[in-house]
Amino acid sequence: MGRLFGRVTGLLCIVILLNACVTPKANVSLYHQLGGEPTIERIIDSFINEIGRHPTIIQYFKEANVMHFRTGFIRHMCALLDGPCKYTGDSMVQIHTGMDITTRDFNIVVELLITAMNEAGVSHVLQNQILARMAPLRSEIIKI
């Protein structure tokens, strides 16, 4: 019992310590924590690869211009993570209107993005923060 208590306290301490490590970064943008443009480019390139290899998701992208998508998403992600970019492309609603994206396919794409972030070596803590920034866009993408 005492040992268990000790372990829980130990874990708590580690969590607090970790938090202490994370807290000072609160002023540093997610963009910079991630490693800036090079990391974003790595994520998007992996993501493009994942889309291209997925038999269901490729159907939405088949005719799409790869370079246009790459440039647009890199800039959008940079802006979304408080980087030094301004996203001037079409809105999420304009982009996804008429695509009839199902909840299932939307979730698959989120999984592909997570895989891409793993491949780019992004920590899970950062991944969660990035996904949290993207989550509000869901209603602008799905079933419209």
Place this chain on the structure above:
Amino acid sequence: MFVIRTFIILCILCCLSPQALLAKTLLLTDQHHKPLSGVVVELLDGDMIKVVPSEVAVMDQVGKRFAPRLLVISKGQSVRFPNSDDIRHHVYSFSQAKSFELKLYAGTPKKPIIFEQSGIVVLGCNIHDSMVGYIYVANHPHVYISNDKGLVELPDFTQDYTVWHETQVGDINQREQHQWSARKQQQITIITTLAPLPRNTFGEVFKEHHGH
């Protein structure tokens, strides 16, 4: 009396029938003697276009394709881009004859575009790189497109004409001039073509993963 009337009517019908007006047949082929459809043949004889057709031509977007792929209009004519797809398209042209950009969103039609200069307008879509279309803006009123067999029926007065095809080698704007050989009713014109370059689409880049 009845026989004479029938004869007269038949004569009028003969004169009006397309065979009487269109007497020359041109065959368009590539360098391998394969018939070429979609060749634009413009007759240089006679007047240039004086009265611009008031009809607004249509270049639609259907199933992520330009429809038609090739549109022939007269110099000065307008074209609508209705976007029958319910998704967005960013239509553009960098062509000398007319450069423009048109952002088409579902349910928001844009004003027609006037094509004041003759020439070839190559259309693309920023979003969908597989979309390619052509607007041929003609100078002369007599313009024809070769059919699936590579054939065009031309009027009997045909003398000088130009040919253009989307896969021709060299300058896309070039309309090569030819002359009809005297006393021939059929003629062949060869256009040297080149296979189109692959497009920068997901479908093209990842086709080895999906078997097409």
